[in-house]
Amino acid sequence: MKNITLLGATGSIGKSTLSVVDQHSDKFNIFALSANTSWEKMAELCHQYRPKFAVMMDENAASQLQSVINNDTQVLSGEQALCDVAAHEQTDYVMAAIVGSAGMSSALSAARAGKRIMLANKESLVLAGDIFMDAVKRSGAELIPVDSEHSAIFQCLQSGRSGLSKIQLTASGGPFLHTPINELQSITPDEACAHPNWSMGRKISVDSATMMNKGLEVIEAYYLFALKPEQIDVVIHPQSIIHSSVYYKDGSTLSQLGNPDMRSVISYAMAYPRRISAGVAPLDLANNSPLEFYAPDLDKFACLRLAFDALKQGGSAMGTMNAANEVAVDAFLSHKIKFLDVPDVIEKTLNQAQHVTHTSLDEIIANDQSVREIATQIVKQHA
Ligand SMILES: NC(=O)c1ccc[n+]([C@@H]2O[C@H](COP(=O)([O-])OP(=O)(O)OC[C@H]3O[C@@H](n4cnc5c(N)ncnc54)[C@H](OP(=O)(O)O)[C@@H]3O)[C@@H](O)[C@H]2O)c1
Structure with a gap:
């Protein structure tokens, strides 16, 4: 039985993680949960999973949660508490799924404590890639990506890095792939959050619409796979069936395919090196044809260009x-x-x-x- 500390439990990745845990309650136990302000949602999760710790980043939310908790879950608050549960000696695996730079310190704490880190919070690598990877190396932590593209590359690289020439991250192109640039200025937040393939939190949905999400992923890949910037390529693939590819010098390309559902990625990170069921339907290629590919337009999606520039800088x-x-x-x-x-x-x-x-x-x-x-x-x- 593996004890899981789930940071960002009330979010989209948090929900998918709990869905995988529900399917394998003989293998995984929820040890600690965290959220920012959503104390009512957290109260429901505490009732269902009875974790040892529930951490609210927000102090008032922690007080509210404490007032309704009627089991032996200990309620904590603040960033230090997040770092403490991530590094707790009873924690085996940490799902780092807080959104934004707020998730960096706790993910780093897990890395320093030598845990299995299932890393959804790409910002940890974007902000502190060198420090983070150094901590992983020193502590012997296991770092398993929880981003569909990086999980795909991680899976393809199980066959080895010999003769590796480049990796290629696929991008859906978001909801505005075919929208002319002059129509983009009037886009509303709700339109930007309506992703065609993936159901995600609002921040990452906007990042997908601007393609900054792909830019952050390029930087994430640079650190995760120790590559040169010029070995990282992006291709637009609107169907999100091929999750990413690895190119070898002999002309071979390996890709990982699947339906766009984060539970595949999460279950892989939780069970690695084994595979377990995730509740995801098998891929039906005939019904997903044709698969399309385009080069990204860096004038229209300036955020992707800015990310490549920042990485080179x-x-x-x-x-x-x-x-x-x-x-x-x-x-x-x-x-x-x-x-x-x-x-x-x-x-x-x-x-x-x-x-x-x-x-x-x-x-x-x-x-x-x-x-x-x-x-x-x-x-x-x-x-
Ligand atoms: N969603 C996806 O499919 C997907 C795929 C790949 C990678 N990711 C990455 O995974 C991470 C989480 O994404 P998401 O879509 O699950 O986000 P989300 O749905 O917005 O959930 C964010 C979680 O973080 C908590 N949180 C927000 N601000 C916080 C703060 N200042 N301090 C502590 N906790 C805070 C939220 O708690 P409250 O509910 O209290 O606000 C919530 O539990 C992001 O880094 C994202 O880039 C997501």
Whole structure:
């Protein structure tokens, strides 16, 4: 029986993880759960899963939760508590599924404690890739990606890296793949969140619509698979059936295919190196034909271009880009800026922010905060 600490339990990945746990309650036990403010949802989860710990990032939410808890779950709050449950000696596996840079410290805590980290929070690698991978190496932690593209590459690479020439991440192109660029400015948050293939949280849905999600994934892949930037390629594949591919020098390409359902990816991370059922229907290729592929348009999807540029620049550029994106997406979701202002805010922030090479987590966090102030000012100019 493996004890799972599920960080971000009330989110989309959290829900899919609990669905896999429900199907294999003989193999997995929920040890700790976390959320930010959703204490009512958390109360239901505590009632159902009876975890040892429930951590609310928000202190008031923790008090509310405490007042309705009637089992022996211990309610904690704040970032240190998230790090503590992630590193707890009784935790075997940590699902790092908090959204945004808020998920970085707890994922890093799991890495330092040598846990199996099932990493959905790509921001941990975008912000602190060197520090994170170093912690994994030193502690002997197992790092298993929980992103469909990276899981696909991880699965393909089980056959080895000999003769590897490049990897190719597939991108659905989001809901606006065929929308002319001049119509993008009037897109509403609800339209941007209506992803054609995947059901996800609102932030990552907007990131998919701008293709910043693919940009973050390019950086994530760079760290996960220790590649050069020029060995990472992106192709648009609207059906999201091929999840990604690995190219070898002999002309062979290996791809991983499946229906777009994160439970496949999550169950793989939980059972690795074995495979278990996930409740996902088998792929029906005949009914998914034809499969299409296009090169991405980097003028229309400027966020993807910005991410490649930030990766090549290195140092704080990736964290700066991520923080500016979080501020811009939040402003877009609250109707303060327009859809095409998102890349504009990011580019202006990158131009104004100081470019440095970080050596510590404190420096990364300080940069994240100062960049958010710059991006917030730029948002105000657009509003
Ligand atoms: N969804 C997908 O299919 C998918 C696929 C691949 C990778 N990912 C990655 O997985 C991560 C989670 O995505 P998601 O779609 O599951 O997000 P989501 O549905 O928005 O859920 C986010 C979770 O994080 C918690 N949270 C939010 N802000 C927090 C904070 N400041 N401190 C602590 N906890 C906080 C939320 O709690 P509350 O409910 O209290 O707000 C919720 O439990 C992201 O990094 C995303 O890029 C997602």
